[in-house]
Amino acid sequence: MPLSRRDLLCGVSAATAGFAFGRPAWTATASPNDVRQIPSTQTPVPVIGLGSWITFNVGDDPALLEQCADVIAAFAEEGGGMIDCSPMYGSSPDTIGYGLERLEDPSTIFSAEKVWTSAPGEGPDQIARSAEKWGVSNFDLLQVHNLRAWEAHLDHLFSMKDAGRLGHVGVTTSHGRRHETLERIMRAHPIDVVQLTYNAFDREAEARLLPLAQDRGIAVIVNRPYRRGALIDRFRGAPLPGWAPEIGADSWAQVLLKFAISHPAVTTAIPATRKVAHLRENKAAARGPLPNAALRRRIADDLSRL
Amino acid sequence: MGTWLTYAPGDFLMFGPEVYWRLFELQNRALWPLPAIVGLAGVACLLLVATRRPVAIRSVLMLAALACLGAAHFLATRYAPINAPMVYAAWGFGLQALVMTIVAVIGSRNLSDRDGAAATATGWALLGYATILHPFVGLAFGRPLAQAELVGIAPDPTALACLGVLSLVWPGRWGIAWSAIPFLWCVFSAATLRTLGEPQGWVLIAALLLWFLGRSTFVFIPRGRA
Ligand SMILES: NC(=O)c1ccc[n+]([C@@H]2O[C@H](COP(=O)([O-])OP(=O)(O)OC[C@H]3O[C@@H](n4cnc5c(N)ncnc54)[C@H](OP(=O)(O)O)[C@@H]3O)[C@@H](O)[C@H]2O)c1
Numbered sequence: 241m242p243l244s245r246r247d248l249l250c251g252v253s254a255a256t257a258g259f260a261f262g263r264p265a266w267t268a269t270a271s272p273n274d275v276r277q278i279p280s281t282q283t284p285v286p287v288i289g290l291g292s293w294i295t296f297n298v299g300d301d302p303a304l305l306e307q308c309a310d311v312i313a314a315f316a317e318e319g320g321g322m323i324d325c326s327p328m329y330g331s332s333p334d335t336i337g338y339g340l341e342r343l344e345d346p347s348t349i350f351s352a353e354k355v356w357t358s359a360p361g362e363g364p365d366q367i368a369r370s371a372e373k374w375g376v377s378n379f380d381l382l383q384v385h386n387l388r389a390w391e392a393h394l395d396h397l398f399s400m401k402d403a404g405r406l407g408h409v410g411v412t413t414s415h416g417r418r419h420e421t422l423e424r425i426m427r428a429h430p431i432d433v434v435q436l437t438y439n440a441f442d443r444e445a446e447a448r449l450l451p452l453a454q455d456r457g458i459a460v461i462v463n464r465p466y467r468r469g470a471l472i473d474r475f476r477g478a479p480l481p482g483w484a485p486e487i488g489a490d491s492w493a494q495v496l497l498k499f500a501i502s503h504p505a506v507t508t509a510i511p512a513t514r515k516v517a518h519l520r521e522n523k524a525a526a527r528g529p530l531p532n533a534a535l536r537r538r539i540a541d542d543l544s545r546l
Numbered sequence: 547m548g549t550w551l552t553y554a555p556g557d558f559l560m561f562g563p564e565v566y567w568r569l570f571e572l573q574n575r576a577l578w579p580l581p582a583i584v585g586l587a588g589v590a591c592l593l594l595v596a597t598r599r600p601v602a603i604r605s606v607l608m609l610a611a612l613a614c615l616g617a618a619h620f621l622a623t624r625y626a627p628i629n630a631p632m633v634y635a636a637w638g639f640g641l642q643a644l645v646m647t648i649v650a651v652i653g654s655r656n657l658s659d660r661d662g663a664a665a666t667a668t669g670w671a672l673l674g675y676a677t678i679l680h681p682f683v684g685l686a687f688g689r690p691l692a693q694a695e696l697v698g699i700a701p702d703p704t705a706l707a708c709l710g711v712l713s714l715v716w717p718g719r720w721g722i723a724w725s726a727i728p729f730l731w732c733v734f735s736a737a738t739l740r741t742l743g744e745p746q747g748w749v750l751i752a753a754l755l756l757w758f759l760g761r762s763t764f765v766f767i768p769r770g771r772a
Pocket of ligand 1: 292295325435464472511513517
């Protein structure tokens with residue numbers, strides 16, 4: 241659901257975003273493709289976010305911590321957006337905290353964490369520890385990671401949201417797993433956000449989940465847009481297809497990302513990277529034209545044949 | 547159960563190769579000049595074993611116990627922050643330190659025993675590889691010497707050295723039992739390296755095969771023919 245500039249400016253002023261860091265300041269130069277809305281709260285979110293699995297799990301390696309902080313700084317400079325993490329990702333929450341601390345203005349960052357434990361009683365403590373690592377008092381979004389003990393965790397997250405201690409509630413899955421359960425949750429619970437895997441090769445979500453998200457006004461976060469880099473490796477060295485200039489794609493990464501974010505149900509995609517150049521390339525994928533429905537079909541066909 | 551079948555080994559990977567190899571560089575730097583000392587101590591151990599004297603063998607076993615504690619320290623302080631279950635592996639190496647101490651106390655065999663010739667050869671090969679060659683193997687795969695994995699600091703060469711020493715001093719079935727922890731570690735580490743796409747995983751697999759062959763000739767072939 242791309243926004244017009246007018247929508248965007250109204251949306252920003254009315255938004256409840258920036259829950260963790262204060263009101264966001266998305267640039268007036270943002271193109272309509274750059275920023276979308278979380279339907280339930282009208283919160284604007286830049287369409288290209290940042291994942292943190294593996295890439296930000298660097299322990300206390302000073303050189304790699306600096307590298308990650310540079311990526312977060314470049315992300316903020318490029319307009320910011322959603323940074324996604326989980327207590328499952330090793331030292332990634334600490335790395336994010338390290339990077340955020342160095343930002344002069346973190347207000348463009350939309351903080352998305354997860355709760356990941358089979359013991360529902362441990363959820364609140366885990367969330368508190370994550371907040372401490374990030375250096376925030378509240379999160380913009382908390383998601384039940386991989387639907388683990390989702391019923392009990394959702395109860396807690398909804399109560400946090402009601403108490404004004406949380407911006408949005410969501411659930412996640414990946415690799416096409418447990419889509420039936422996800423569908424049931426989307427139908428039965430007032431979640432704001434759903435996170436799932438979607439790219440030109442993993443398209444199961446197109447059949448039911450993405451249309452359902454549109455129907456029910458649930459924002460969609462796309463994880464694994466590059467299948468953890470495997471899709472980029474697959475096309476490395478191959479010439480870009482003839483239609484790439486039509487969508488302003490300069491690289492295979494941008495082709496893949498433009499495909500994912502051009503689905504009308506998608507709110508944001510969260511590619512992970514530890515390289516500033518890749519971060520900028522990913523951010524640039526939101527600028528310029530996106531493929532229409534006909535070209536999307538062609539892209540999926542052509543890529544599956546390559 | 548159905549969902550678990552959809553997971554591939556790579557889905558359990560928590561970190562990338564660069565982060566992994568840099569752990570050794572950071573540890574070597576933090577402990578310097580210990581890496582130089584343990585490198586020399588490894589060579590000294592080979593010389594001690596060559597003397598075949600019980601007191602020398604016992605000293606090597608005690609040094610191997612110390613090396614296990616060094617590897618446990620690496621696992622707990624460097625590896626666990628990027629891979630939480632490594633805390634259990636650290637306890638495992640702690641336990642192996644105890645095993646090596648027990649073996650040092652309760653005995654070692656006569657190294658000229660012809661019945662254990664294959665196990666002895668394997669033991670020499672593994673101990674020699676772990677102490678002398680393994681620190682340099684990274685160079686062959688394009689990594690700097692600063693990331694060298696050394697016995698007593700890094701878990702892989704420490705585990706291989708334990709397998710080697712135990713093959714030398716205890717070639718029978720009990721020797722296999724004493725080797726369980728380093729063996730399991732090497733299997734885990736080889737799987738991790740292969741999942742990371744690192745060819746060095748094959749080196750560990752080759753070392754494990756060698757260990758298995760050396761051991762099986764002693765344990766499974768009737769005495770006098772091995
Ligand atoms: N169940 C869940 O909740 C769940 C499951 C999976 C993922 N996620 C979330 O989704 C995020 C993204 O998924 P992912 O990390 O699995 O994989 P991904 O974003 O599909 O791929 C990440 C890989 O792509 C490479 N890359 C990124 N941008 C690139 C570019 N422009 N050119 C070339 N290579 C590029 C990165 O390497 P470089 O560092 O070299 O750039 C990295 O290795 C995760 O980080 C996580 O936050 C959530």
